[in-house]
Amino acid sequence: MVDVFQVLSKGIQTTLLLLLTSAVLAFIIAVMAGLGRLAKSRWIRWTIRVYVEFFRGTSLVVQLFWVYYALPMLAQALPFLPPLNLSSFWAGVIAISLNYGAYASETVRSCILAVDRGQHEAAIALNMTRFQRMRLIILPQAVRMMLPDFGNNFIQMLKSTSLVSLIGLTDITYAGMVFRNNHIDLGILTFAMMLIFYFLLALPFIWMTRRAEQSVSRGVASR
Amino acid sequence: MIWDWNVAKDVFPLIFQAMWLTLGLTLACYAVSLILGIGWILLRRIPWAWCRWAVTAVMEFIRSTPPLVQLYFLFYAWPLVPHVGVTLSPVAAAIIGLGVHYSTYTAEVYRSGIDAVDKGQWEAAVALNFSRVRTWTKIILPQAIPPIIPMLGNYLIIMFKEIPTTASIGVMGMMLTAKMYGAQHWVYLEPFTIVAFFFLVMSYPSSLLIQYLEKKMNRRLDKKEILRQQKQKGVIA
Numbered sequence: 174m175v176d177v178f179q180v181l182s183k184g185i186q187t188t189l190l191l192l193l194t195s196a197v198l199a200f201i202i203a204v205m206a207g208l209g210r211l212a213k214s215r216w217i218r219w220t221i222r223v224y225v226e227f228f229r230g231t232s233l234v235v236q237l238f239w240v241y242y243a244l245p246m247l248a249q250a251l252p253f254l255p256p257l258n259l260s261s262f263w264a265g266v267i268a269i270s271l272n273y274g275a276y277a278s279e280t281v282r283s284c285i286l287a288v289d290r291g292q293h294e295a296a297i298a299l300n301m302t303r304f305q306r307m308r309l310i311i312l313p314q315a316v317r318m319m320l321p322d323f324g325n326n327f328i329q330m331l332k333s334t335s336l337v338s339l340i341g342l343t344d345i346t347y348a349g350m351v352f353r354n355n356h357i358d359l360g361i362l363t364f365a366m367m368l369i370f371y372f373l374l375a376l377p378f379i380w381m382t383r384r385a386e387q388s389v390s391r392g393v394a395s396r
Numbered sequence: 397m398i399w400d401w402n403v404a405k406d407v408f409p410l411i412f413q414a415m416w417l418t419l420g421l422t423l424a425c426y427a428v429s430l431i432l433g434i435g436w437i438l439l440r441r442i443p444w445a446w447c448r449w450a451v452t453a454v455m456e457f458i459r460s461t462p463p464l465v466q467l468y469f470l471f472y473a474w475p476l477v478p479h480v481g482v483t484l485s486p487v488a489a490a491i492i493g494l495g496v497h498y499s500t501y502t503a504e505v506y507r508s509g510i511d512a513v514d515k516g517q518w519e520a521a522v523a524l525n526f527s528r529v530r531t532w533t534k535i536i537l538p539q540a541i542p543p544i545i546p547m548l549g550n551y552l553i554i555m556f557k558e559i560p561t562t563a564s565i566g567v568m569g570m571m572l573t574a575k576m577y578g579a580q581h582w583v584y585l586e587p588f589t590i591v592a593f594f595f596l597v598m599s600y601p602s603s604l605l606i607q608y609l610e611k612k613m614n615r616r617l618d619k620k621e622i623l624r625q626q627k628q629k630g631v632i633a
Contacts, residue, residue, distance in 0.1 A: 230603070231595040234560035234571060239592055242584035250398035328460055335462035339564055346465055353472065360476045364469040368461045375460035 177352060177359065177366050184348030185370065191262065191334050191344065195269040196327060202274030207281025208307075221278070228275035233333055237268040241340045265337035273330050280322040284315040318389055324382030328375050335371070345370050403586045407577050411590050414573040421490060421569065422556045428495025429555070430548070433502030437510075440503075459500045464561050467493040471565040490562035498555060502548065509544035510536065546610040553599050553606070560591075570594060 209221040228236065241264040248257035259267070288311050296306040338347035349367040353360050439451045458466070471489040475481045484492070513536055521531040560571035574587035 226600060227596065230600040231592045232557035232560045232571075234563070235588065235592050235595055238571070238575065238584075239588045242578060243588045246583070246585045247398060332460070332462040335464045336561065338464070346462070346468070349465075350468070358476075361473045364465065364473040367465050368457070368469065371461040371465065372457050379456065379460060 176356075177349075177363050180348050180352045181345055181366055181370050184343055184345035185374075187262075187342060188331075188334050188344040188374070191265055191269070191337060191342070192331055195266050195273065195334075196330060198266065198270035199273040199277060199326075199330070200323075202270060203277030203281050206274060206278035207285065210278065210282045211285060225275045225278055228272050229279075233268065233272045234336055234339070236272055237265065237336055237340060240264045240268045261337065261340045261342045264340060265334070265342055269330060269333060269337075272333075273326055277323065277326050280319050280326070281315070284318040284322075285311055287318060288314045320385035321382055321389055324378055324385055328378050328382070331371065331375055331378070398585070400583065400586060403581070403583050404590065407574070407587045408590060410573050410577060411570050411587065411594065414568060414570045415594055417567070418556075418559050418569040421487065421559050421562065421567065422552070424491045425494040425498065425559070426552050426555050428491055429498035429502050429551070432496060432499030433506055436499060436503035437506050440507075455500045455503065458497060463494060463497045463558060464564060466497055467562060467565050469493075486562065486566045489565055490559075490567050494555065494558055494562070498551060498558075502551060505544050505547045505551070506540075508547075509540035512543060513539045543613060546606050546613060549602070549606040549609065553602055556599055557595065 206221050206225060209217050210225075212218055241259065241261060244264075245257045245259060248255070292310055292314065293306065296310045301309070334344060335346040338344055338350065341347070343351075345367055349363050353363040356363070436451065436455060440448055442448055442451070467489060470484060470493045471486065474489075475483040517535055517539065518531070521535050526535070559567075559569055563569060563572035563575065566572070570591045574591045577587045578584040
């Protein structure tokens with residue numbers, strides 16, 4: 174029992190590091206892509222649309238393997254690209270953040286659109302620039318609406334970090350599998366502990382998402 | 397040469413064949429999740445509070461732990477459970493594991509549909525002395541089901557994209573086929589790209605279809621709302 178606990182705790186570091194790195198990156202990507210979908214230029218809109226549809230249309234596992242196995246081969250073959258030696262950690266970060274960035278960008282976009290039209294008009298009437306309008310009026314209201322969805326995405330992301338064990342990264346799942354291979358008789362305990370570990374990690378975010386859901390409609394002018 | 401067409405030609409039929417297993421699994425898991433979702437809803441309507449709490453806790457636990465670990469648990473640990481343990485084939489473990497995992501999501505969808513039905517509809521049913529079965533089949537379900545159809549359709553696509561996870565317990569779907577081919581011939585670009593292509597080609601049109609359905613449904617609901625308001629104002633009889 175103590176052994177399992179120790180082994181899995183080692184995996185937690187990787188899981189958390191991966192989760193936080195991808196979450197930050199995914200957030201940046203989501204905001205950029207979400208705003209880009211509303212840009213004036215048709216080219217920006219369409220490029221981002223292709224990105225979003227590609228990453229939402231294919232599976233995360235496929236993307237993970239593609240980044241880890243196929244991308245280095247592609248980089249090797251293309252003369253203008255530097256030789257790409259992705260560690261499994263960065264392959265995981267790239268795949269997860271691009272994938273969840275695509276999902277979350279839709280949240281960003283829909284929440285910005287959900288802010289009442291009158292707020293835009295009022296800002297225009299006050300002679301604000303586009304940037305000021307976004308920064309001072311629209312985003313503060315939209316971000317609030319995004320919070321529950323971001324919370325859900327974060328929990329999903331935590332769950333999908335387990336997939337990086339498939340490309341050999343020592344996260345909770347991988348550590349657990351190695352331990353189980355050495356102690357076949359402790360199989361049930363190991364897997365049960367793995368599930369509990371993930372649940373305990375998700376628990377604070379479940380609560381936070383709940384609270385965000387409750388407080389979301391306060392102070393927002395939405396349609 | 398970056399992209400070797402010979403390799404692509406070689407691996408394409410293999411992946412195409414594996415696609416049928418992936419599709420079949422998707423439908424099977426989806427069916428299981430739809431049916432079990434009803435089960436969760438029924439369990440949550442048990443009159444004892446502690447029982448409802450326990451059911452909610454179990455649901456939350458299943459929802460917030462990774463399906464991959466759940467698959468491992470079913471495939472590796474379940475046979476070891478004394479007295480009840482049964483050895484599952486990879487396909488069976490995949491159907492049960494993903495089916496149960498996503499049933500907790502479909503249950504939430506059902507719940508949102510049922511919650512959206514106006515309270516007055518229940519009261520009207522009581523006033524008309526409808527039996528429970530009749531209330532459900534004649535009043536609640538016809539109103540609860542149409543709005544949730546797009547959401548349920550979404551879960552079909554999500555399920556399809558979750559199937560590659562089952563490669564980890566040895567289901568020979570598109571993913572594992574590509575991976576094994578890659579390991580044998582030391583080419584990864586073509587097999588994985590073809591798999592990605594298959595996923596894109598199948599899930600993108602279906603998500604477009606669902607968006608269309610959603611829009612249509614919204615418009616219909618909006619129309620109902622407009623009619624209701626006009627009636628209230630006395631514009632139309």
